[in-house]
Amino acid sequence: MTRVSPEVPAGPAPSGPPPGGARPARLRRLVRVAFLVAALGFGAWAVASQWDEVRAGFARLSWPALLVSLVTVVAALGGGMMTWRALLADLGSPLPLRPAAKVFFVGQLGKYIPGAVWPVLAQMEMGRALGVPRTRSAAAFFLTMPVQLGSGLLISAVTLPAALPGSAAPYAWAFLLVPVLAVAFEPRVVNAVxxxxxxxxxxxxxxxxxxxxxxxxxxxxxxxxxxxxxLHLAAILYELGPSGPAVAVFSIGVFALSWCLGIMTFVVPAGAGVREVAMVAVLSPVLDRGSAITAALCSRIVIVLGDLVCAGAAGLAARRRAVAGPDGSAPASGGPGSGEEGAGPGGDHSGGEAV
Structure with missing residues (x-):
């Protein structure tokens, strides 16, 4: 005769992730914190290493000019984010605006760490949490660079001669890259590469x-x-002497060209030094050397502040969206809106704001 054991009632199922899943999550959080600390540390060092010159330069500028400069820098950084977001969407991952801003702006802090790989690694890691394949994040990042380079050279080749004839002549060699990049922008060529x-x-x-x-x-x-x-640079230049509508047009060409020369120097964090030297040289027709150095250093510091403002605002906005849910209500536990950024798994995201 077989003895039947009494049935033991099943207890409540354990809730939450398995114990083994907490360790990778903590490790990823630790890596992100280390990344932010390193990026902020190198950014602070870039400011502190030239603090005397920076302080003297800011003393020559008014607070309204600095505010206008910072606001336009934030707008410019937003244009860079939208450039990257448009490429990512075209490749198959149209991220909502706030999660995209967090991935881009926080990732961009990596440019202050020596080496060119940190921004793309950060964007790949954060994008993966939103369901974006790593290869797609990397492709969007590396496509953004030639797009910025080609458009920057193009706009400087137009604005510099228009504002001040002959000012672009010493840099004609750089503009030879424009037709090369125009061919490279053909999608069939890009896709093949x-x-x-x-x-x-x-x-x-x-x-x-x-x-x-x-x-x-x-x-x-x-x-x-x-x-x-x-316009960010023009707000600074107006305080240092030059004035008139042509200064704004000239400033667009000056900044774009000097930034492009910095982009070409991948071994230097965020083009540090190269961009400032180029800016001083291109500004020489309208400013004495001391004023040009002041403009370049002040521009550099305002951009650092803009990076921090954008990264902080984007991170805060994305966190609030994750807590409140896309429609402003708390997402249901375990539902599709309970992810960190409200993005579902997989490569294609059809929800959120339009591009």
Whole structure:
């Protein structure tokens, strides 16, 4: 006779993630904190190393001019974010605005750490939490660089001669890259290059190729960004002597060209030093050397402040959205809106604000 054991009633199922899942989450949080601490530390060092010159330069500027400069820098950084977001959307991951801003602006703090890999690594990691494949994040990042470079050289080649004839002549060699980059912007060329690189790395091809519309959208945002950067510099220049509408046009070309020269120097954090030297040289027709150095240093510090403002505001906005839910109400536990940024798994995101 077989003895039957009494049935033991099942207790409540354990809630929450398994114990083993807490360790990777803590590790990722620790890595992100270390990344932010390192980026902020190098950024602070860049300011402190030239503090005497920076303080003397700011003493020559009024508070309204500095405020206008900072506001236009924030607008310019927003143009850079929208450039990257347009490319990412065209590749198949149209992120909502606030999560996209957090990924871009927080990731961009990595440019203050020596080495060119930190921004892309940060964007790949944060994008993965939103369901964006790493290869797609990397492709959008590396496509943003030539888009910014080509649009910056193009707008400086137009604005510098228009504002001050002959001012662009010493830099004609840099403008030779414009037709080369124009060919490189053809989507068929871009897709072929990306496909070749992924095959060499043993990675699967991109699910969606880049389109001409997506590239033109990114170029449009990049041109708007350069215009805002120029207005940021013009607000500083107006305080140092030059005035008139031509100064604003000239400032767009000065900033775009000097920034492009900094972008070409990948081994220097955020183009530090190269951009300032180039800016002083391009400003020489309208400013004495001391005033040009003042303008370059003040511009540099305002941009650092703009990076911090954008990263902080984007992180706060994304956190509030994650807590409140997309419609302003608390998301249901375990539901599709309970993720960190309200983005579902997978590569394609159809919700959120339009591009």
């Amino acid at each position: 990306i496909g070749f690189g992924l095959r060499r790395l043993g990675r699967p091809p991109l699910e969606r190729p880049l389109t001409r519309r997506g590239m033109l959208t990114a170029l449009g945002w990049a041109l708007l960004g350069w215009s805002a950067y120029g």
